[in-house]
Amino acid sequence: MIRRVTDKTAAALIIGNEVLTGKVQEANVAHLARMLFDLGVTLRRVVVCPDEVDVIAEDLNALRRAHDWVFTSGGIGPTHDDVTVKAVAEAFGRPVVRSAELEALLRHHLERKGREVTEADLRMADVVQGARLIRRADVVWPTLVLDNVYVLPGVPEIFRLKLEALRDDLGMGRTKGFVGMAVYTRCEESSIAHVLERLAAAYPRVTIGSYLKWRGEDYRVKVTFDGRDADEVAAAADAFVAAIPASDFVRRVHSSSRQRSSIDP
């Protein structure tokens, strides 16, 4: 179980016809999930919905009421299929307005490139009334925030850049992220089921997962231990390693991205 031991929960809304029709492999969730895990924020839910204003607005309202933070991905841009700002406005019951700040930024940027500014360009300066703009020196374009909703673009490179820029805001005031450990084994899943059941009961604040690898690796089952207390996580992993035959043990790895490193036996 992913428990709500943290004070903060999050959800992601992926606005993505291109994901739903199989044109692209969605790539932003994994990045968001790793960052939130490191920060100790529990990502509880991801929804992928089509590029339709009413659907996005309804999903967004459900997600923002049930979670501390919501991150949207996609539908930001100047073309007809970029409807996220309109949908966020509908969800909040507010109008779309043109931001003088963004318009000035856009004009400055395009004029530097020698481009005439078109009406389509100016759609990029439209925001929901009352939106906050988060600025950072190393990110050209500010990020739109409405209450607890962070509006991010779908292009993975820009999504990551903008998300990194939010790290400080999101992590503020919290002391401990989650830590994770993974034990790779040659065990059969069914042969360790009873051990895992016992450990899940003995370490109620450690989340234990078991993942079968089909083929092509040096291991058969990966067992993961996640929690907020590094000592508890290590103790649960130790207890597991002690409970399986030494010949089935392959390796143990820290799975937090902050300290991803391998510990050899």
Next chain:
Amino acid sequence: MIRRVTDKTAAALIIGNEVLTGKVQEANVAHLARMLFDLGVTLRRVVVCPDEVDVIAEDLNALRRAHDWVFTSGGIGPTHDDVTVKAVAEAFGRPVVRSAELEALLRHHLERKGREVTEADLRMADVVQGARLIRRADVVWPTLVLDNVYVLPGVPEIFRLKLEALRDDLGMGRTKGFVGMAVYTRCEESSIAHVLERLAAAYPRVTIGSYLKWRGEDYRVKVTFDGRDADEVAAAADAFVAAIPASDFVRRVHSSSRQRSSIDP
């Protein structure tokens, strides 16, 4: 917009603590989405939820009532975190029962390997009362189906194998899949926004999408045209190519996986 021009819609429920904590990159949705696109089935929604019985059951009930088909991924196996069968049972208000057929299959399989059959092994033979089992000669383990819910494993290799085995059932009786075409350009998105708006109005049964590529490719924006009628899709793509400067055109590609091929200018 992904329109409901087909008689069938689908949703996917990904049961995935490992996705929500960023341990793995989700890989089954892209495969499912491509297959459904080829079959002309509209994938309307994907939800990723944690490995919790109540959450899974609630999500499944919402999805199965709003869509013709639901595909679940993950949570099938013998360990404590494999709770999908229990959750499906809860969603349908039915008990979990042991399938004599699956138990026999399991015993046969494990005894051939010289393994003793444990209680954890036998959990793999548990099904929801009234489930259908879909069998195929080339897939060892049958797929569990409850009404319109297909219960698939999370391991990508097995997910794909089992999904392929469902292709005939799902495609049965339908005549036409979707076809897609993609035009790669060096245009700026804002400079083609008005063209796309006009084409979206002129070809209401063709879904038009515009996707910015950040860097590292020979193109800047990919424009996609999807529909059930190959002639309409081609006409919309032709009209787009005719409307942009020849120097901005890079290439045109069929994006249906059935006939993925490049058409040079």
